[in-house]
Amino acid sequence: MxxxxxxxxxxxxxxxxxxxxxxxxxxxxxxxxxxxxxxxxxxxxxxxxxxxxxxxxxxxxxxxxxxxxxxxxxxxxxxxxxxxxxxxxxxxxxxxxxxxxxxxxxxxxxxxxxxxxxxxxxxxxxxxxxxxxxxxxxxxxxxxxxxxxxxxxxxxxxxxxxxxxxxxxxxxxxxxxxxxxxxxxxxxxxxxxxxxxxxxxxxxxxxxxxxxxxxxxxxxxxxxxxxxxxxxxxxxxxxSQSPVAVQGTKVNLAYSRSHSVDESLDYQAIWNACNLQTEDLTTAAAAIISKDPEPPVFSKL
CATH class of the missing domain: 3.90.226.10 (2-enoyl-CoA Hydratase; Chain A, domain 1)
Known part of the structure; x- marks a missing residue:
């Protein structure tokens, strides 16, 4: 923003x-x-x-x-x-x-x-x-x-x-x-x-x-x-996907278009150092393990 x-x-x-x-x-x-x-x-x-x-x-x-x-x-x-x-x-x-x-x-x-x-x-x-x-x-x-x-x-x-x-x-x-x-x-x-x-x-x-x-x-x-x-x-x-993952993906795709690979990798590492702490990771993993046919429900971001 x-x-x-x-x-x-x-x-x-x-x-x-x-x-x-x-x-x-x-x-x-x-x-x-x-x-x-x-x-x-x-x-x-x-x-x-x-x-x-x-x-x-x-x-x-x-x-x-x-x-x-x-x-x-x-x-x-x-x-x-x-x-x-x-x-x-x-x-x-x-x-x-x-x-x-x-x-x-x-x-x-x-x-x-x-x-x-x-x-x-x-x-x-x-x-x-x-x-x-x-x-x-x-x-x-x-x-x-x-x-x-x-x-x-x-x-x-x-x-x-x-x-x-x-x-x-x-x-x-x-x-x-x-x-x-x-x-x-x-x-x-x-x-x-x-x-x-x-x-x-x-x-x-x-x-x-x-x-x-x-x-x-x-x-x-x-x-x-x-x-x-x-x-x-x-x-x-x-x-239906994790909003944390989707928005992070869009931001990093956009960043990579105007930066080098090394700069983009550094940016992604910092980004994920924060976002890997999200509850969405646990929610998505639990849905995969349980093989639930319904998509997981993620909290609003």
Whole structure:
């Protein structure tokens, strides 16, 4: 949690520190949050009339939501989906054009630079909050996932999609360089640097089959209903595990992506020197020894 607050832009930190500890769908204008299974939350992008385009409110509400979830002992796993006809059309271009136009009255290039940098940093933190959330996040993508949407899903831990899903790193087609995370994270997701460059330099569409083949997603389901069922089944399976072990695993996987093997091993040793003392180890071992068909019950974390 501390790392989230430290990395958040200053304007956002005060809002995070004051918010409540329970996610509720009524708290947000652009997101819908509900609990489809014990310890599983579904966070839904909820601007279906705008194809879930990411406006200013959504850029603010996503990090608020996921920071709140980070602190919520009733949540162990998140399924992230989109309401309506598509997952997301990406950046709300009409609103963003108005934001950029508002800087035209600023004559000093340095002051204009500071304002634009702060906006980009705030948008970047939106998806970093998903990556830093200790609860695993499963992206469930149906239909289109465009531009900033592709940045969003690369910050998630597991990515599923429906057969009709398609993707695009669209920014180059509208004259900008993608700047909210996809260029920085996708190399850790997709192993083929040539195809990454092709996607990013052309903005071309690629379908679910190509996304699966290149490793952007790990499963393709027939339709949206099967997609949500598979995502929920995976979330329930993860939620049935020790929350100490699951959250520790996510944190250490994330740490290892930006550190050497030796540094990561040292970090893991310190982490487990604490977490091997957990009661969950005894609970899990007892369930294995007893061969109980029911999964063990772990305390909230």
């Amino acid at each position: 501390a790392s989230l607050l430290v990395r958040a832009p200053a304007a956002l930190r005060s809002g995070i520190q004051k918010m409540s500890l329970r996610a509720a769908s009524t708290d947000f204008k652009t997101l819908k949050v509900h609990k489809p299974a014990p310890f599983v939350y579904n966070v839904e992008l909820n601007r279906p009339d705008k194809r879930n385009a990411m406006n200013g409110a959504m850029w603010d509400e996503i990090p608020r939501c996921f920071t709140e979830i980070s602190q919520d002992p009733d949540c162990r796993v998140v399924v992230l989906s989109g309401a309506g006809a598509m997952f997301t059309a990406g950046l709300d271009l009409a609103e963003q054009a108005a934001v950029l136009m508002s800087f035209n009255d600023e004559s000093d290039p340095s002051r204009k630079f500071v304002k634009l940098r702060d906006i980009v940093a705030r948008y970047q933190f939106t998806f970093t909050a998903i990556e830093k959330c200790p609860k695993p996040v499963i992206a469930a993508v149906h239909s289109a996932c465009i531009g900033a949407g592709t940045s969003l899903i690369t910050a998630c831990d597991i990515r599923y999609c429906s057969e009709d899903a398609w993707f695009s790193i669209k920014e180059v087609n509208v004259g900008i360089c993608a700047d909210v995370g996809v260029l920085q994270r996708i190399h850790r997701v997709v192993g083929n640097g040539s195809v990454i460059n092709e996607w990013a330099l052309t903005g071309r569409k690629f379908d679910s089959k190509e996304a699966l083949r290149e490793g952007l997603v790990s499963r393709v389901l027939k339709d949206r209903d099967e997609l949500m069922k598979a995502s929920l089944d995976m979330a329930k399976l993860i939620a």
